[in-house]
Amino acid sequence: MNLRQVEVFRMVMTNGTTARAADVLHVSQPAVSKMIQELERSLGFDLFQRIKGRLQPTQEGQxxxxxxxxxxxxxxxxxGAAARIRDYGSGELRIACLSALSTNVLPRALHAFMQSNPNVGITFQARMSSNVRDLVASGQFDLGIVADEIDRTGVEVEEFAQFRVALAMPQGHPLEALDVIHPSDLDGQKFIALAPEDTTRREAEAVFERAGVTVRPVIETPYSTTICAMVAAGIGIGLVNPLTAEPYVDHGLVLRPFEPALHFRTLLITPPNRLPSRNLEEFIKQLRGAI
Known part of the structure; x- marks a missing residue:
């Protein structure tokens, strides 16, 4: 079996007869019939039945x-991919990002990048940082933006940005009267917590322990956006990235600075042993600008 035989078979199927297939392929009808017969011999089954001079596809042929x-x-x-690579270098970008930056930094960076690169195909997924790391390590994605608690083996790592933690509370909450929130203000409060493996959560727990403070976790989630939504719904308070909270401020949620300073730290990761494409380098530049 060779590609030419398969192409001839496809033309016969799509055009209905060997004569029309021969016209499309600019070959003789006997040549088409011969290639179909050769393909059937190599496959070991009939592709067509010949009924009253006409070809009818067999079930195997279909x-x-x-x-x-x-x-x-x-x-x-x-x-299509070859054409994009020829015209634009690497003709597509596959980006995965932790949820906290997927609704703010990423859209701004993508908008700026796509303005100057309208023909580059973009695949984007928002995932947990551990899942983003796996997608990049396996080479399925070109770039990952992750929290710093990930396993760094099997990926190239570059520091990206850090964001100072703020305390999010529902509008009308008693803590809204304070200009700055300290650990002692949180004693006994209903708390929407990040996942246990989150670096910022562990640092916050150490701060609470030193201050002799006990918060009451009512929900755990790996997503800062979920914390913001739960806070806006009045379920409790939580430590969030202020960028993530932007859409919720004045829509059920209030932010206050938190002391002592805690930070969300993020990394850029890429597959190992792979030179970045021109498009990827430009997108990372736009990403840094979007911060």
């Missing part, structure tokens, strides 16, 4: 045609 169509769709994608 099943084989489905697989052929999938293969040709793949070839079409390859041609």
């Amino acid at each position: 099943l084989f045609f489905r697989e052929v169509e999938q293969a040709f769709l793949g070839l079409t994608h390859l041609r």
Whole structure:
């Protein structure tokens, strides 16, 4: 079996007769018939039944045609990818990001990048940092933006940015009267906590322990956006990235500075042993600008 035989088979299936397939392929009808016969011999089953001089696809032929169509769709994608690579370098970017930056920094960076690179295809996913790390380490994604608690083996790591923690509370909460929140202000408060493995959560717990403060976790979540939504709904208070909280401020949520200073620290990660494309370098530049 060779690609030319498969192409001839596909033309017969899509055009209905060997004569029309021959016209499309600019070959003779006997040449088409011969290649179909050779393909059947190599496959070990009949692709067509010849009924009153007309070809009727067998059930096996129809099943084989489905697989052929999938293969040709793949070839079409390859041609498109090759054209994008020729014209724009690496013709697509695959980016994965922790949830906290997926609704603020990433959209701004993508908008700026796409203004000057409108033909570059973008794949974007918001995931937990550990999942982002796995996607990048396996080479499925070109860039990851993650929290600093990830396993750093198997990826190239670069410091990205840090964001000072703020305390989020529902509008009308008693703590809203304070200009700055200290650990002692949180004793006994209903608390929406980050996941146990989160570095910032562990640092906050150490601060609370030193201050002799006990908060009451009512919900745990790995997502800062979920904390903001829960706070805005009046469920409790939580430590958040102020950037993540932007859409919720004055919509059920109030922010106050927290002392002592805690930070969310983020990293950029890329697959190992892979030179960044021109497009990736430009996007990282836009990403840093969006901070």
